[in-house]
Amino acid sequence: MIAPAPAPPFEVPDAVKFAVPLFVLLIVLEMLYVRFLKKGRYQITDSAASLSMGFGNQVVGTLFGAAIQTAAYLWVYEHRIFTLPWTWPVMVACFFGEDLAYYWFHRVAHERRFFWASHVVHHSSQHYNLTTALRQTWTGALGFNYIFWLPLLFFGFPPLMVAMFSGFSLVYQFWIHTELIDRMGPFEWIFNTPSHHRVHHAINAKYLDANYGGVLIIWDRMFGSFIAEDKKEPPRYGIVSQLGTFNPFRVALHEWAGIFRDVASAKSPREVWGYIFGPPGWSPDGSRKTSASIKRDWAARQAAAVPAE
Amino acid sequence: MSQADLISTGVSAAFVLIMVGFAWLLGFRKTSKLDDAEIAKLAAAEGARVEAAAYDDKGRTAVAKLDGGKLLIAKVMADGVSARVMGQGQARVHAGKRNVSLTFGDLGYPSLNMRLENPPAWLTELGAQS
Numbered sequence: 001m002i003a004p005a006p007a008p009p010f011e012v013p014d015a016v017k018f019a020v021p022l023f024v025l026l027i028v029l030e031m032l033y034v035r036f037l038k039k040g041r042y043q044i045t046d047s048a049a050s051l052s053m054g055f056g057n058q059v060v061g062t063l064f065g066a067a068i069q070t071a072a073y074l075w076v077y078e079h080r081i082f083t084l085p086w087t088w089p090v091m092v093a094c095f096f097g098e099d100l101a102y103y104w105f106h107r108v109a110h111e112r113r114f115f116w117a118s119h120v121v122h123h124s125s126q127h128y129n130l131t132t133a134l135r136q137t138w139t140g141a142l143g144f145n146y147i148f149w150l151p152l153l154f155f156g157f158p159p160l161m162v163a164m165f166s167g168f169s170l171v172y173q174f175w176i177h178t179e180l181i182d183r184m185g186p187f188e189w190i191f192n193t194p195s196h197h198r199v200h201h202a203i204n205a206k207y208l209d210a211n212y213g214g215v216l217i218i219w220d221r222m223f224g225s226f227i228a229e230d231k232k233e234p235p236r237y238g239i240v241s242q243l244g245t246f247n248p249f250r251v252a253l254h255e256w257a258g259i260f261r262d263v264a265s266a267k268s269p270r271e272v273w274g275y276i277f278g279p280p281g282w283s284p285d286g287s288r289k290t291s292a293s294i295k296r297d298w299a300a301r302q303a304a305a306v307p308a309e
Numbered sequence: 310m311s312q313a314d315l316i317s318t319g320v321s322a323a324f325v326l327i328m329v330g331f332a333w334l335l336g337f338r339k340t341s342k343l344d345d346a347e348i349a350k351l352a353a354a355e356g357a358r359v360e361a362a363a364y365d366d367k368g369r370t371a372v373a374k375l376d377g378g379k380l381l382i383a384k385v386m387a388d389g390v391s392a393r394v395m396g397q398g399q400a401r402v403h404a405g406k407r408n409v410s411l412t413f414g415d416l417g418y419p420s421l422n423m424r425l426e427n428p429p430a431w432l433t434e435l436g437a438q439s
Contacts, residue, residue, distance in 0.1 A: 017317075020324075027328060035335040042337040043387040044329060051325040058321050062314045126389040131328070242391035244384045244418035254417030261414065 005077065005158045008086045012160050015167035023174055027130045033180055040129060040179040047131040049246040053121055054134030056248055065141035072146055073159040082156030094157045095215075098149070098165035102214035105148035107225065110209055110291075116280045117255035118143040124251055126238040128201055133177035138252040169214045173197075183229070192217045195229045202235030205298030208291045240281070240289060255280075339388045342368040351392045352381055363409070363432050365423035372411060372421070374431055382411060384421060393418060397435065404428050404436030 034040040057065075084090045109119035118137040125132045137143075152162050173192070181194040188195060192213045200211040210227035213219050220226035229235070243251060262275040267284075274282045281290035310318075341347075343364055352359045352375055359381070362373035373381040380400055383392040393413070401412040409428050412420040 024324060024328070028331065031332060031335055031337070035337070041388070042332060042335070043339065043389075044332040044337045045387040046389075047332050047337070048325075048329045051328055055321050055325050059318060062310060062318065126386065126391075238389075241393065241417070242386065242389070244386065244391045244393075244421075246386070247419075250416050250419065254415070257416035 003083050005160070006083065006085045008158070008160060012164050015164070015171045019171040019174070023130070023134070026175065030130050030178060030180060034129070041127050042129055043127060045246050046125055046127045049248060049251060050125055050131040050135035052248045053138070053251060054136050056138045056252065057136035060138045061141070068141040069146045070159070072150065073153050073162070076150045076153040077159050080154055080156040084156040084158065086158065086161065090157070091161065094152065094161050095165050097152050097157065098162055098169060099214050099216050100219060101149045101152060102169055103212050103219040105145060106212040106214070108148070109145070110212065111279055112277050113255070113259060113280045113282065114276050115143060115145065117259055118145060120239060120255045121251055123201060123239050124243050126242060128177060128179055128198060128235070128237045130174065130177055132201070133174045139256065172215045188217070190216060190218055198235045199227050199229050201237050203238055203240055204233055204236055205294050206230070206233055207235060208295055240294065341385045341388050341390055343371045343383055343385060343390065344368065347390065348373050348381065348383060351383055351390070355381070355394045357381070357394070361429060361431055363423070363425060363429050365425060370421045370423050372409070372423070372432065382413070382421060391418070400439070402432070402436040402439045404433045409436065
């Protein structure tokens with residue numbers, strides 16, 4: 001019989017629940033700023049869609065998402081290799097471990113269509129403001145997004161500790177969804193900031209597939225996915241094939257429907273695999289656009305534009 | 310769902326309605342309109358040129374025939390535009406006397422139902438072919 005999880009020495013806060021009033025206040029302030037100082041963009045239909053997606057995410061999470069994730073966390077934790085206590089050094093390690101897990105989840109969510117099918121929702125707005133932060137997936141738990149955190153449980157970090165730092169990360173990432181905050185000096189060397197995250201949400205070829213970090217940007221710097229915002233290239237937001245709908249159900253499920261449609265037309269197991277686990281935009285004949293092909297075409301155009309010495 | 314969950318869901322629903330109402334009060338209701346310049350810009354981004362274009366009566370949806378035989382479909386999305394370029398076989402076109410509908414089989418891009426006073430001949434022809 002494996003030892004029970006060590007009890008936390010304090011009441012673990014539900015960071016997201018406590019942060020909701022702050023979210024509301026910041027959205028109101030941002031809307032007023034945009035309205036009266038004419039910087040940034042808001043549009044009612046877009047914000048309504050984003051907020052509806054956030055609401056749906058909460059409903060799905062309450063109904064079964066949280067239960068699926070908790071069951072997976074507890075099952076893996078029962079098979080852990082160590083039993084780590086609630087001490088400061090362990091909590092510091094867990095913070096870094098959680099943020100690293102988030103980095104890899106986020107990177108894979110952009111590079112593999114199966115995970116992109118859930119995450120695309122968050123990128124589907126052509127706007128970038130605090131309501132965009134709340135445009136969240138409805139299919140994360142069904143899409144196995146939580147598997148990226150399971151190694152932490154297997155190593156022996158208490159499930160509640162991992163959940164606590166995931167909550168902090170989610171709250172941290174709210175305020176970086178804004179066009180109102182410019183560059184932030186040395187803070188940007190280590191932390192994810194509005195500038196870094198604008199690049200992440202941009203569809204300009206130069207910016208595609210970059211800045212996956214949650215709280216820390218150091219992972220992008222370490223693993224070669226960091227791109228700095230360029231004042232000469234303002235970000236354009238959304239997804240490469242912009243959606244033609246604000247219907248929350250279509251927004252939530254369109255990429256899954258695309259996967260099913262493509263798999264139904266696949267002519268070989270290789271094609272089935274490519275349509276599900278290839279990069280978003282993969283096609284057997286390469287006729288569709290992927291991030292890599294868009295970046296390649298852009299680089300070729302840049303090279304052609306440089307006059308010969 | 311526990312009682313606390315129900316309360317929290319209700320509070321969230323109220324929050325959504327209040328925020329949307331606030332956005333309305335502040336006047337964030339601007340919408341785009343499609344015209345030749347916008348369609349030409351969208352085509353140029355795909356390395357193509359517009360041969361002919363048709364717009365619905367309100368300028369909210371458009372379909373254009375590009376050089377090379379592809380179609381460009383565009384739709385106003387609030388104060389932005391969403392466009393797709395596709396082969397003629399990828400859109401099912403149904404052309405009536407005063408309306409044209411285009412269907413794409415993409416959950417993220419619902420059918421376009423365009424009201425046009427006089428659909429151009431090339432669009433009616435497309436309808437006859439599909």
